[in-house]
Amino acid sequence: MLATKKNTKSMQKSSGTVLRIALAQMNSMVGDFDYNTNKIKSHLKQARKMGADVILFPELAITGYPPEDLLLKESFLKNSHKAMEKIIPHIRGLTAIVGFAEKHGKAIYNSAALLCDGKHVGTCRKMLLPNYGVFDEKRYFQEGDTPVRFALKGATLGITICEDIWEESGPGKTLCRKGGVDLLLNISSSPFHKGKDKARRKMIQQRARSYRSHIAYVNLVGGQDELVFDGQSLMVTPDGEIVTQGNSFAEELIFSDIAITPKPKKKPSINIKTYRAPKELSKQKKYPALPSHIYRKKTELEKIFSALVLGTRDYISKNGFSKVVLGLSGGIDSALTAAIAAQALGPENVVGVLMPSPYSSEGSVQDSLDLAKNINIETLTLPIEKAMKAYDHILAKPFKGTDSGLAEENLQARIRGNLLMALSNKMGWMVLATGNKSEFSVGYCTLYGDMAGGFAVIKDVPKVWVYKISRWLNDEKEIIPESIITKEPSAELRPDQRDTDSLPAYDLLDPVLL
Structure with a gap:
């Protein structure tokens, strides 16, 4: 378990909203829904015990990444939905963002389910699909067309999926600049290569400063065929400071407490889908203390x-x-x-x-x-x-x-x-x-x-x-x-x-x- 070294008590005394964010840096297995959902349930239990307000799971955590031609099987897509439905009853007292493959009509989407206190409140669909290098997402997925945000404890949180944050002018900018998002969430399956982790950190720090928003970023970890995912999930402040970082090449459940001063709210000038978390989740919690953790940097x-x-x-x-x-x-x-x-x-x-x-x-x-x-x-x-x-x-x-x-x-x-x-x-x-x-x-x-x-x-x-x-x-x-x-x-x-x-x-x- 990894946690920020920021003092939780002092944060709770600060003005604004305090949120405890959990980043589930997990190793999924493509096509093994029972294996993946059992891991998700285990992380949910631990996050609830630690008083998390929101827990993020990686991109396509339910199916494993990349599912490739399994997405062409109707039974696979049905099982993706069934697995997600099985998770919902285990989400009590917190909000979870879970990546899954969504079938809607004839279209297939790379989606994130917004699950709040035992309810499927909404869905975010990946808007920017990578189709270069090792990525071939346009072969399978339809692009989403509407950014998604939700309100929780007086703060506004936006949801993005992997590539959505890599493009500076992408949906992250829309959510933060025009949608008043205080905390931008990004669930990813970003593979490793030499120098990739440094480039990724720099990019997320740049987005946080440019968008003037906190960013919570969770990344998949593990090997899948020729790809390796390194984890190294992040929590970054609006000034680009990394306050929490997960270890590399290891599974972890990472916690970070952040104090948010909500931005002035105004009606967005463009179409942004807005959800609200149930009132039951709006009460300020007394968080259990987080253990300090300093990970050792690797050469x-x-x-x-x-x-x-x-x-x-x-x-x-x-x-x-x-x-x-x-x-x-x-x-x-x-x-x-x-x-x-x-x-x-x-x-x-x-x-x-x-x-x-x-x-x-x-x-x-x-x-x-x-x-x-x-x-x-x-x-x-x-x-x-x-x-x-x-x-x-x-x-x-x-x-x-x-x-x-x-x-x-x-x-x-x-x-x-x-x-x-x-x-x-x-x-x-x-x-x-x-x-x-x-x-x-x-x-x-x-x-x-x-x-x-x-x-x-x-x-x-x-x-x-x-x-x-x-x-x-x-x-x-x-x-x-x-x-x-x-x-x-x-x-x-x-x-x-x-x-x-x-x-x-x-x-x-x-x-x-x-």
């Missing part, structure tokens, strides 16, 4: 590593797996992948497979064993020389008269891929691919070989950053053997092979790719 490398760990953990668990297997080559990519997997799942749930060939150096084999010892994972050793000779024999006739080259090299990678997939089929383990972004971007990988796997942990990490993260991991103690970090990169598919035989040096290649 950029720590945040990236945390994102990789969370993304791996959630991908494996949300797809029904508990154990993984990967090839250990003695190189830095498989070493970092193994370290991430051990951190995400526990070392007892990671199996590293050494598959040496005649071209594998003794150093690479020993490095793999040293790594496995450092991170305490099980290893198997399955030499591939006999399989290589079998393929040579089978292909001797069609390959007659040709020089040994790329085809023979790729066969080694495919033999290894076959062995890993056989272990997966037999044991029920998910195979982790170990390729990095630099290699995948230029095709320096083997189809059905090192590309084989259910999840590619570092597929979005450039090679230079693989080294940076590995060195960061070793700051306190050696996790990845130093010899792995310092050796020249090599696929070891032919004698004396080096990556630079086929590619520029990674410190030259990565800036071009990125």
Whole structure:
């Protein structure tokens, strides 16, 4: 539980209205309505115990985000409504803003339900739909056309959904400038990438100053397919001060007390939908004291590593797996992948497979064993020389008269891929691919070989950053053997092979790719 360090008692003595806001930074699961609603009910119970006036849940908290083509199923949309209805009786003595998928006529909306003291008072529909990068919302959703606000305890609160706040001239501005909103609420599912959290914080601070309004921002946390959501929910004052911030890459229920001096109210010059919370919610509460909490800021490398760990953990668990297997080559990519997997799942749930060939150096084999010892994972050793000779024999006739080259090299990678997939089929383990972004971007990988796997942990990490993260991991103690970090990169598919035989040096290649 995280709370602002502001003194609640002094706030209650101040003029205006005091509201206790709860931000439910939760990890939802796409399509699992029971799982999501049970989490929501648990947060509601705790928020009620702590005297919250309003609790915010992330965008599409009921369905999970992003639901993608599940939205095209009528049964999925009906279940979204049913799940939301099941939550309503649990909302007593407070107001909840809950993201759900709404079907209205033939249109589907990315919506937020305004639930007050056991009643569904109103609905806000997302007005700005992102359709760039990883977002494809216009494929599924209709845009909302009316900003929404509601009155509570003498204050006016506006509701926005994710992208609605990213555009400066969007519905947030309308609500605050023309609708007299004192506290702008934003429920989000904003995915993480390097530098995104800083940009997001800066944007919300700018909106608070520009709109002259408090902003309460809740963000989803967790991994979903290739996306990772970092949380870091915020409470920001009209002067842009961050008074509360949630942790990164962790679920939390965050509380913050804010003192609001309501703006002069006037009838808006444009259409704004207005709701009022029941009178029962207008009484000033005596809030239980909030514990102080200071979260530790993370470095950029720590945040990236945390994102990789969370993304791996959630991908494996949300797809029904508990154990993984990967090839250990003695190189830095498989070493970092193994370290991430051990951190995400526990070392007892990671199996590293050494598959040496005649071209594998003794150093690479020993490095793999040293790594496995450092991170305490099980290893198997399955030499591939006999399989290589079998393929040579089978292909001797069609390959007659040709020089040994790329085809023979790729066969080694495919033999290894076959062995890993056989272990997966037999044991029920998910195979982790170990390729990095630099290699995948230029095709320096083997189809059905090192590309084989259910999840590619570092597929979005450039090679230079693989080294940076590995060195960061070793700051306190050696996790990845130093010899792995310092050796020249090599696929070891032919004698004396080096990556630079086929590619520029990674410190030259990565800036071009990125």
